[in-house]
Amino acid sequence: MKLRTKYFLYTTVIITIVVTLAFAGLYLMMPKYYTNEKTKELNQFSKKVKEKIDGQEWNPTLEEELTTLSVKFSFSVELTNEKKEVFYASNAFKIQGNPQRFDLDERLVEDTTSGETTEYVVPVNQARGEADSFLETEQKITFKNAEVAYLHVYYSLQPIDDAKDVLFALYPWTLGIGMLIGGLGAFVYSWLSTRRIKTVIQMTEKMQEMRDAQLITVSGKDEINDLAQNINYLYTSLGNTIHKLDQENHQVSELERSKAEFMRSASHELKTPLTALNSVLEGMIHQVGPYKDYEKYLAVCQKIVFEQEALINQILQLSKIDSVTSEVVSETFMLQEIYEENFLVYEVLAKKDQKKIIHTIENFEIYGVKEDFIRIWNNIFSNALRYSDEQSTISIKTTANRLELFNQCQPLSETEASRVFEPFYRPDYARNRKDGGTGIGLYIVSQLAKRNGWQYNFKASPDKKGMVFSLEF
Incomplete structure (x- = not known):
């Protein structure tokens, strides 16, 4: 598998994993975080309402103010007497489905049908059998006439359930768009990255054949550039070494040629006087002509021997120079x-x-x-x-x-x-x-x-x- 394909596949898989983990984390962590935040707000609102109505006289004005606060902060409020009878309720839960499954009084149910979804606005005390969970706080209060009542503040958690359903529905679309954009990015990135590597490969193929290749030039200051510089250094060093070896081989060849030439010259220099010496000695042995004069030609023979001795000594000196360098x-x-x-x-x-x-x-x-x-x-x-x-x-x-x-x-x-x-x-x-x-x-x-x-x-x-x-x- 080529490096470009690997880059593309790896990047696509990583994007898929990241998107999936992000949605999973959001899907799992959002309810807990949302519940904690709303619990804090619910407690603060409940405390604020108690401070407002505790010790006051219950009247229409106080009821209107309480309704205004409930609408403003999106909380449902109930007031019950000691017999748990509701004498005030603000806001209501919106539930989806058939009200009969909640055992609700249909006279208290308002149909808010919209499109294919039917919502029923149900009073809080009638919605306690509803399947959706909700947050609740209860505090005891005392009105001005010493009448005791109980303040109930509710908040439905159905929005977070709806949000989870939306996230679950959006996941395939988000994943697809992420993979599309990420895939394009991965393709461009892999192409840009492998383009420089391909340049390095092409140049190293030329270097392999020891052709006259230029040094590798790649942009950037990353590991690929470091690799190219190391290859350039290696190629230059190898070229210099080969050049030196060629020079040394040439020198060795010249030295061998010089030695061969020297041996031929030395053989000639030794052979000529020895031939002359042999001729003189043969003439003396056979007493031919002037060679009968032994005293004269023995001196000649001695001179030839001395000259050859000097020549041999110099040759030995020269061989010693080569051997003890x-x-x-x-x-x-x-x-x-x-x-x-x-x-x-x-x-x-x-x-x-x-x-x-x-x-x-x-x-x-x-x-x-x-x-x-x-x-x-x-x-x-x-x-x-x-x-x-x-x-x-x-x-x-x-x-x-x-x-x-x-x-x-x-x-x-x-x-x-x-x-x-x-x-x-x-x-x-x-x-x-x-x-x-x-x-x-x-x-x-x-x-x-x-x-x-x-x-x-x-x-x-x-x-x-x-x-x-x-x-x-």
Whole structure:
């Protein structure tokens, strides 16, 4: 069953129950309330009449005043003597039906037939056999001549019985009108309420399929609006999570591709020199041509072995970086401290190659893995020494959160500079030099910098006289 139908049925049932309970309460409580109120009025009227006639002389004037009061307040009054004989009666009860069933004197009965209903106006003392109930009070009074009389004040409860009959007759009509008006109201209310819910359902169906759905917008500040806002938040959070997962999947794919490419490059870098080594050794074993000179070619073989050892060590370092990423501990350390610990080594290496170091060091704090920074610094300084021109100058400068190293050399093109951080990439002039590196040092630098969140750059100097490596913390 749809929610709109439920709203309609529930509201209709509630209206029916409320109308029924209201009529039942009115039907049951009204007689008691009416009787209590009329009893109070009857006692007050009886007291007022007694005060007016007690101690007075009975005469036509007093009788007229008593009749006027009886008509004004709608009470029936009787005065009887000590023998219970009525000598005064004001007003009379109106009863419906045949007077014969009340054993009344027809000479005292007045026919007030109107339409289909016949009413008989009967004196009070003649109506005591009537089936309808009435209220009565009796008080003893004494006239001026010491004559004792009894004051009887009556009030018929037939009006409340008539009212109950009217209520009972009106109930079906009132219930029908109430259900009609309530049903229309329930239909409009259910339509307005479910319209917003239907909007939420339509939008969530689009969200289910992860289509480009707009966020849910509903009017009001009730629970439906809260539900829509929660769904919007959930959908936005889910979308962001999916986007992040897509990015991470892309990064993983790129990482796998990079690893595969790295392994191919590493295999090539290892295979070529090993092939050359094998050829030299075979020539020496078979004493072919110049390979008979064992001393010369053993030194060549040793050099090849040393180069491959260095390459393998760097590959092992790189694999270690990938495997212990979650185990490294970052800390805060001072740049000046690291520089002073290693400056003597840098200076000795520079003098050996007849190169000069100029440094302007501004001390500042660095947050990251201390061993990573030392490894980065050693790599870039080694590259600067290896690829600088002879008798050139290496400049080291630090400012707030930034380190720059300049070395005079043949500047690289933008394309070459962008590729030096790829594994095993070396510019052509570096490959031709006898002291060319393995092509993996700057790749290690890039991985360590990324792990610590440091920004790095490598580009030609503004005057095109060398290259500048910068590292921002």
